[in-house]
Amino acid sequence: MKSLTEYLWFELPQRRGFVNITDTVQRLVEKSGVQEGLCLVNAMHITASVFINDAEDGLLHDFEVWLEKLAPHEPISQYRHNRTGEDNADAHLKRQVMGREVVVAITRGRLDLGPWEQIFYGEFDGRRRKRVLVKIIGD
Numbered sequence: 001m002k003s004l005t006e007y008l009w010f011e012l013p014q015r016r017g018f019v020n021i022t023d024t025v026q027r028l029v030e031k032s033g034v035q036e037g038l039c040l041v042n043a044m045h046i047t048a049s050v051f052i053n054d055a056e057d058g059l060l061h062d063f064e065v066w067l068e069k070l071a072p073h074e075p076i077s078q079y080r081h082n083r084t085g086e087d088n089a090d091a092h093l094k095r096q097v098m099g100r101e102v103v104v105a106i107t108r109g110r111l112d113l114g115p116w117e118q119i120f121y122g123e124f125d126g127r128r129r130k131r132v133l134v135k136i137i138g139d
Contacts, residue, residue, distance in 0.1 A: 004032035004136040010048075012126035015073070016094075018060050019121040021050075021132070025104075026111050028134050035109045037138015041119055042101035045130040047091035049098035049122035052113070067094045067124075091125035098122050106138055 006028050008021065025041055043050045053059065071093035076082045079089030102119060105112040111119075121132055 001137060001139060002032055002034050002037075004028060004034070004134075006031075006134045007044075008121070008132040008134060009129060010121055010123065010132065011129045012123045015124075015126050016064060016067075016091075017123045017126060018063070019123070020055050020118050021121050022055075022111070022113070022118045025119055025134055029106055029111060029136055030109065032136040032138075034106050034136050034138040037106045037136060039104045039106055039111060040101060040133070040135040041104070042133040042135070043095070043121065043130070044133050047088055047095055047123075047125035048130050048132075049095045049100060049120075049124070050102050050132060051098050051120055051122060052102050052104075052117050053120065054116045055118040055120075063098075063122075067097065070094070070097060088125040094124040095122075098124075106136070 029039055041050045071090040073090045076087045081089035
């Protein structure tokens with residue numbers, strides 16, 4: 001069995017944003033030499049997410065608007081978590097909705113994604129460095 005562990009680092013200049021990381025993850029699959037296996041992509045921070053969806057700008061905008069309606073950033077006083085001196089309770093909730101990780105099958109050395117599926121890093125409390133784990137295992 002082969003395996004590869006890599007870390008992707010992100011530091012978005014804005015509070016929230018989405019980054020398509022599909023091509024980067026595919027390059028890591030190729031680097032691993034795994035032809036048949038699994039690829040785990042995991043946001044290693046509690047205010048960031050990894051998810052799979054369509055790479056369409058309107059949809060990414062809709063995610064932003066929808067998440068802000070579900071868990072608005074302001075007023076920050078509405079969240080008990082923010083009484084600790086933080087201002088990012090909304091980011092924790094947004095991460096919970098969008099998820100922390102994805103697992104994608106590797107078939108014949110390629111990520112086995114559906115026709116429109118792409119892998120995204122979602123940032124909900126940016127302006128600081130965060131990492132994503134990519135763990136690839138298989139033969």
